[in-house]
Amino acid sequence: MDAALTVAGLSEAQLLARIFPRLTVPEAGGGAETPTSLLLGPGDDAAIVAAPDGRTVLSIDTQVADQDFRLEWNNGYRTTGFDVGWKAAAQNLSDINAMGARSTSLVVSLTMPPETLVSWVEDFADGLVAGLRELGAPGCTVAGGDLGRGRELSVSVAILGTLDGSEPVLRSGARPGDTVALAGTVGRAAAGLALLESEVHVDVLTAGQRALLDTQCRPAPPLAAGPAAREAGASAMMDISDGLVRDGNRMAAASHAVLNLDPAALKALAAPLLPASDLLGTDPMSWVLGGGEDHGLLAAFPPGVQLPPGFTAIGSVEAPAPTQSTGVNIAGRPADAVGWDHFAD
Structure with missing residues (x-):
């Protein structure tokens, strides 16, 4: 692959074709794919996710270049697509975790300037999946998302979770003596x-x-x-x-x-x-x-x-x-x- 290839050099379909194969979350131990709540994944107008608990826990977070991260920092560190993908997974998984819930699926919106390298986008997808897998959420899948062109690089992730039949833990329940x-x-x-x-x-x-x-x-x-x-x-x-x-x-x-x-x-x-x-x-x-x-x-x-x-x-x-x-x-x-x-x- 041409390391200098940018997203401006590909159609949306071509770029998605490079991303989709990277979005499978493998099971621990290298076995078959972990059972998930995803009934219909990327490729249609919308995803379909099972909600056996009857309730859905929902959160969303956004990262914007030069606001939440820099592509190149003062000390010479270069932020990789893998870093941004991993962090997108981590901060959203954490919100579901804080309710005492378990993450089940997420959707991603990625906005990119035309000069963004295709390799950076592929690295982002790899980091997103690695975050899900290595942080301990192998049953959470990428259900779909959206790619867009813009003046700044930004990523938004909306994540769904389940309470598995239990009650959520809210921030409002602390009592004297706890x-x-x-x-x-x-x-x-x-x-x-x-x-x-x-x-x-x-x-x-x-x-x-x-x-x-x-x-x-x-x-x-x-x-x-x-x-x-x-x-x-x-x-x-x-x-x-x-x-x-x-x-x-x-x-x-x-x-x-x-x-x-x-x-x-x-x-x-x-x-x-x-x-x-x-x-x-x-x-x-x-x-x-x-x-x-x-x-x-x-x-x-x-x-x-x-x-x-x-x-x-x-x-x-x-x-x-x-x-x-x-x-x-x-x-x-x-x-x-x-x-x-x-x-x-």
Whole structure:
């Protein structure tokens, strides 16, 4: 294949012919294709997906070049189509996971400038499928989507999930006395972003620093933790995409409560960030409290409930004091980290 071939050199049908064969999600162990909810996939006007539970969990996310990622970063790292495809899978799978649900199918809309390389688009499809497979959602299939031409590169993914007969876990159920717990990581993607934006070339990063960069480019949400939390009786849960404090404030507001975080637990979360913070001279706690895109899970569990595997206690739920409505405290004092805002930042 001509490595310089762009999407302008192919018809839509020709480009789809290169993508469709890449969208099969293999079964773990290399066996036959995993049974899915997909009844009719790409190729018709619309897909058909079974909904045996009778309810459909639905979410959507968008990535736009130079807003959510850069094709070339300050430190010399080049974002691949594989990176963007993987991240598109990860951030959408995480939203379904945060409801205690299981992802079943997704549709993709990809808008590209005409100079986009065909190899980049093929790499995107490979990354999308690899994300589904390697993150632990082999039963989730790509049901279809849309290709379009535009001035900027952007990808939107809408994802469907099922509750398998159980009730969803909402962010509004946290109650005083509950344990606040975390599954996955926080701050690592923010540290990786800081490395990408720095002048320290990617080729000289240590293994520990590169691992943080990889968390930004290819996050790994803990997909087994969502259904496990639901089964354990979690009272509230949500995806941490915009930062521990910002998203914690959302849970606190929805639950009419205060989340009081333990400084010792937060310090432990900051330890893996030292390879980047020592290099850049940044307080790692700012990443722990304000950094998003790790796509960990923040959950609350009633008193006496044993935390399921993968969860670590980081605080407790309390009733608001007379002088405070709702929010996130650290050792009893209001936290002031801002977190990510798509419009303000």
